[in-house]
Amino acid sequence: MKIQEMADALRRYEQEVAKTNIFRYTNTVDRVERYPNIFGMNFEVMMSTPDEKKAEVFLAQQRRADVMRRLMTGQTVGDDEVRESFGFSLAELEACRREQEPLKKPIPSNLCVLCFDDALKSQYDVALPVLKELGFNATFFITEMQETPRDRPFEDKSVYMTWEQIKEIEDAGFELGNHSLHHVFGSQNMGRDFNLEQIRGMEAEFEAHGLKKPVTYAYPSGISNPEVVACARACGYRWGRGNQEKGKEGIRGMTYYDPHQDSPLAICNFGDPDFYSEEFLRRRIADTPEGMIFGLTYHGVSDAEWLGPCSFRRQMEVLREMGTRVISMAQLEEFIDPEKAYQYTID
Numbered sequence: 001m002k003i004q005e006m007a008d009a010l011r012r013y014e015q016e017v018a019k020t021n022i023f024r025y026t027n028t029v030d031r032v033e034r035y036p037n038i039f040g041m042n043f044e045v046m047m048s049t050p051d052e053k054k055a056e057v058f059l060a061q062q063r064r065a066d067v068m069r070r071l072m073t074g075q076t077v078g079d080d081e082v083r084e085s086f087g088f089s090l091a092e093l094e095a096c097r098r099e100q101e102p103l104k105k106p107i108p109s110n111l112c113v114l115c116f117d118d119a120l121k122s123q124y125d126v127a128l129p130v131l132k133e134l135g136f137n138a139t140f141f142i143t144e145m146q147e148t149p150r151d152r153p154f155e156d157k158s159v160y161m162t163w164e165q166i167k168e169i170e171d172a173g174f175e176l177g178n179h180s181l182h183h184v185f186g187s188q189n190m191g192r193d194f195n196l197e198q199i200r201g202m203e204a205e206f207e208a209h210g211l212k213k214p215v216t217y218a219y220p221s222g223i224s225n226p227e228v229v230a231c232a233r234a235c236g237y238r239w240g241r242g243n244q245e246k247g248k249e250g251i252r253g254m255t256y257y258d259p260h261q262d263s264p265l266a267i268c269n270f271g272d273p274d275f276y277s278e279e280f281l282r283r284r285i286a287d288t289p290e291g292m293i294f295g296l297t298y299h300g301v302s303d304a305e306w307l308g309p310c311s312f313r314r315q316m317e318v319l320r321e322m323g324t325r326v327i328s329m330a331q332l333e334e335f336i337d338p339e340k341a342y343q344y345t346i347d
């Protein structure tokens with residue numbers, strides 16, 4: 001990247017951030033529909049109002065809009081003003097908002113959600129002993145990988161765990177998550193029926209091997225969209241991991257999980273930490289914004305599979321040295337009510 005491109009990218013970023021300010025950019029129909037009370041002018045109502053009443057109706061609309069804008073920007077609003085404009089009190093409004101709050105308790109700054117994908121054998125051989133030693137929990141996402149030019153099939157036990165090993169992981173107190181039956185790339189675009197089959201197919205495997213019914217789902221290739229999120233919800237999942245989420249507002253990539261912004265069925269984290277240096281990992285952990293949750297997803301963790309300069313064991317030691325509390329996805333339940341958090345699901 002050249003200096004001019006870098007400068008342009010930073011400027012565009014600042015401009016994009018500014019565009020998320022609905023008080024400045026209210027020009028799309030979608031936005032107007034979402035925030036009907038902050039614009040202060042309902043043209044349809046105005047047009048159908050007799051001339052002698054127009055001023056009164058206009059002022060009432062403006063007053064409602066003004067109250068709404070002040071509430072949104074955290075300014076003081078009187079109880080009378082709210083009641084006069086909307087017919088309910090500020091206290092009633094605040095009680096309603098508290099009822100919607102998804103947090104059961106504040107998110108501590110040292111939380112890490114740890115995940116392992118694809119039922120790889122090295123997770124049993126290498127990761128499991130390290131996790132036990134350090135007292136960490138984690139979610140292992142299980143799938144029966146199909147053979148592709150990139151992947152060996154699940155039947156190859158030099159690459160993947162056996163069901164006995166998977167059961168042993170559950171018996172040791174770790175969480176097993178559903179990672180779809182066959183890990184089909186692009187499945188997020190293959191429709192509802194296909195995705196339901198993939199979810200239920202893996203549930204049948206869990207049952208056949210004496211495992212608990214999973215409550216956590218990870219979308220194959222880490223990509224979710226409103227349709228597959230709805231599938232996971234229809235199957236009763238409480239948590240879902242989609243490092244990338246695609247909706248009509250755009251694509252969210254790998255980042256920290258914000259329980260006041262992200263759906264509990266499209267939780268993001270950071271994948272491929274096997275490329276990280278120790279310094280980079282430390283900075284990622286330390287940079288976790290307040291109220292958000294840092295997460296890592298690993299695949300192969302043996303020396304042979306490892307590409308980066310900081311080994312898996314060393315990375316786990318760094319988490320411990322930094323005082324991180326390492327949990328499974330289902331353990332988020334201690335902090336977050338996923339039913340209430342579901343309101344943050346995008347469309």
Ligand SMILES: [Zn+2]
Nearest residue numbers: 117118220221
């Ligand atoms: Zn995977």
